Amino acid sequence: xxxxxxxxxxxxxxxxxxxxxxxxxxxxxxxxxxxxxxxxxxxxxxxxxxxxxxxxxxxxxxxxxxxxxxxxxxxxxxxxxxxxxxxxxxxxxxxxxxxxxxxxxx
Numbered sequence: 007x008x009x010x011x012x013x014x015x016x017x018x019x020x021x022x023x024x025x026x027x028x029x030x031x032x033x034x035x036x037x038x039x040x041x042x043x044x045x046x047x048x049x050x051x052x053x054x055x056x057x058x059x060x061x062x063x064x065x066x067x068x069x070x071x072x073x074x075x076x077x078x079x080x081x082x083x084x085x086x087x088x089x090x091x092x093x094x095x096x097x098x099x100x101x102x103x104x105x106x107x108x109x110x111x112x
Contacts, residue, residue, distance in 0.1 A: 008057035011066065014097075023061045026070060033074075033085040038080045042079065078108070 008021040027050045034041045053069045067090060074083035 007055050008053070008059065008061055008066070010060045012060060012062045014063055021054070021061075023054050026050045026051065026053060026066065029086065030074070030082065033082045033089065034079070036085045037079075037081040039079070039081065044075055045079060049077070 010018050012018055013023050027046050030046050030049060031041055032099075034046070049070065052073055053066065057066065057069065071083060073088060074080075077083075089106055
């Protein structure tokens with residue numbers, strides 16, 4: 007059962023399954039079929055109990071992808087994966103901008 011989460015910045019925080027539910031819900035709302043509360047609860051429960059006591063954000067997101075792909079809602083998996091990719095690109099760009107501005111100050 008997941009108890010703590012290792013964030014990208016190195017912080018360790020308590021696990022909050024509501025964050026998983028919110029991410030899945032947002033992906034569902036961007037599909038034609040809309041929200042499925044039962045599926046959201048099934049997936050969040052599976053992940054909460056399947057995971058190790060401490061997991062990284064990335065590992066939890068990977069589990070969400072796997073569970074969505076195993077479900078009947080491949081459309082949601084597609085939206086979820088696309089959003090993750092967009093966020094990854096944005097984080098990399100932000101990091102590169104930060105490094106460039108640090109070099110300019112030196």
